[in-house]
Amino acid sequence: MLPMSDHPDHGVIRDAHRLVVKVGSSSLTGPQGGLDGFRLQALSTALARRAMAGTQVVLVSSGAIAAGIQPLGLSRRPKDLATQQAAASAGQGVLMAAYTQAFTLHGVRVGQVLLTADDMQRRSHYVNASRTLERLLELEIVPIVNENDTVATDEIRFGDNDRLAALVAHLVNADAMLLLSDVDGLYDGHPSAPGVRRISHVTGADDLAHVDVSGSGSQVGTGGMATKLAAAQMATAEGISVLLASADQVGPALAGEEIGTFFSPTGRRGPARRRWLAHASSSSGRIVLDDGAVQAVVLRRTSLLPVGITRLEGRFAAGDTVELCDPDGRVVARGLVGYDADELRQLVGRRMERSARLRTGAPATRPVVRRDDLVVL
Numbered sequence: 001m002l003p004m005s006d007h008p009d010h011g012v013i014r015d016a017h018r019l020v021v022k023v024g025s026s027s028l029t030g031p032q033g034g035l036d037g038f039r040l041q042a043l044s045t046a047l048a049r050r051a052m053a054g055t056q057v058v059l060v061s062s063g064a065i066a067a068g069i070q071p072l073g074l075s076r077r078p079k080d081l082a083t084q085q086a087a088a089s090a091g092q093g094v095l096m097a098a099y100t101q102a103f104t105l106h107g108v109r110v111g112q113v114l115l116t117a118d119d120m121q122r123r124s125h126y127v128n129a130s131r132t133l134e135r136l137l138e139l140e141i142v143p144i145v146n147e148n149d150t151v152a153t154d155e156i157r158f159g160d161n162d163r164l165a166a167l168v169a170h171l172v173n174a175d176a177m178l179l180l181s182d183v184d185g186l187y188d189g190h191p192s193a194p195g196v197r198r199i200s201h202v203t204g205a206d207d208l209a210h211v212d213v214s215g216s217g218s219q220v221g222t223g224g225m226a227t228k229l230a231a232a233q234m235a236t237a238e239g240i241s242v243l244l245a246s247a248d249q250v251g252p253a254l255a256g257e258e259i260g261t262f263f264s265p266t267g268r269r270g271p272a273r274r275r276w277l278a279h280a281s282s283s284s285g286r287i288v289l290d291d292g293a294v295q296a297v298v299l300r301r302t303s304l305l306p307v308g309i310t311r312l313e314g315r316f317a318a319g320d321t322v323e324l325c326d327p328d329g330r331v332v333a334r335g336l337v338g339y340d341a342d343e344l345r346q347l348v349g350r351r352m353e354r355s356a357r358l359r360t361g362a363p364a365t366r367p368v369v370r371r372d373d374l375v376v377l
């Protein structure tokens, strides 16, 4: 039998050259919900050592709201958005000061990167963020990423940092992602329920068929297990291995020990632009296709032509992301549309009139979505 640290899956975490580590609020806070300096220091020591050994580490850290509780004189984590934003505003500086101090003790420099959901959705902002992270890593600085809570709105907000971590893992083309929480892995039901079992390995959707993640998360965490699962699936779909483990076990996790829940890659690493299109960009509308067009786009991977469209929904401009749906409304692909919605509506309307009258095909027109601008889901 292989020694634990040589387990072929968990070894990916040990050997990763570029590693995204996400730590949740629940792992950085004490019983009152405020920032726990000792826990932050233990985590920083483990990550700084790893960075000193040559790994490019990106830390996605929650904890700004928790760190703002004391400065604001609050007794517990605020519930309303405005006070959460005020707490994050006061707390983000405290959080970064604590990290800077803890990493500096080991000779490692850190840099703050605050991102909004909008930054991930807009292609130009996304590319900008990617450039900044690359430069920080080249300079051997550990980027510490958090959501820019002070400008987030209820409508456009990550809330929890799990999805943000998966998008950052895509952004930097990470070899692996480590999700650290207050629970030592994924269980088939809420960990407080009797008889639940930890799942040690997830190889695909079938392994999750009987898993219940609907139970609530910790007092201070935001997403619970559902958002961690979604983040793990986003990362593994792009070839990135994920380990979910307890923050208290960060040392063994980094060493490749067989702990937590390991998620094997389910897909292959695609080009950066396609990754963005599939996971980060937001859709401005839907285009419903007939069966022939679904076959052409999904199976033959051709460009979408106006002739295969039966209906349009939403207002979009040329260059926006749209969802392509089958006749039953199921989303089968996403792509960058080549027409404004009004222009396309006219084109589709004219084609339908003409084909009803003459039973002829549509005249040659440019594709609605070019094959290079399309991802099949």
Ligand SMILES: Nc1ncnc2c1ncn2[C@@H]1O[C@H](COP(=O)(O)OP(=O)(O)O)[C@@H](O)[C@H]1O
Residues within 6 Å of the ligand: 023, 024, 025, 026, 027, 160, 180, 181, 182, 183, 185, 186, 187, 188, 189, 190, 191, 211, 212, 213, 214, 215, 216, 217, 218, 219, 220, 221, 222, 223, 224, 225, 226
């Ligand atoms: N099936 C499950 N397996 C493991 N944990 C679960 C499950 N369902 C719900 N949870 C809860 O999710 C919590 C972790 O989510 P959260 O509080 O958001 O953590 P974090 O602050 O690390 O993001 C755990 O404390 C656990 O109680």
Ligand SMILES: N[C@@H](CCC(=O)OP(=O)(O)O)C(=O)O
Residues within 6 Å of the ligand: 023, 024, 025, 026, 061, 062, 063, 064, 065, 066, 088, 146, 147, 149, 159, 160, 161, 162, 220, 221, 222, 223, 224
């Ligand atoms: N951006 C917020 C994160 C909110 C949060 O609780 O996230 P998580 O612990 O990852 O569920 C903060 O820094 O407080």
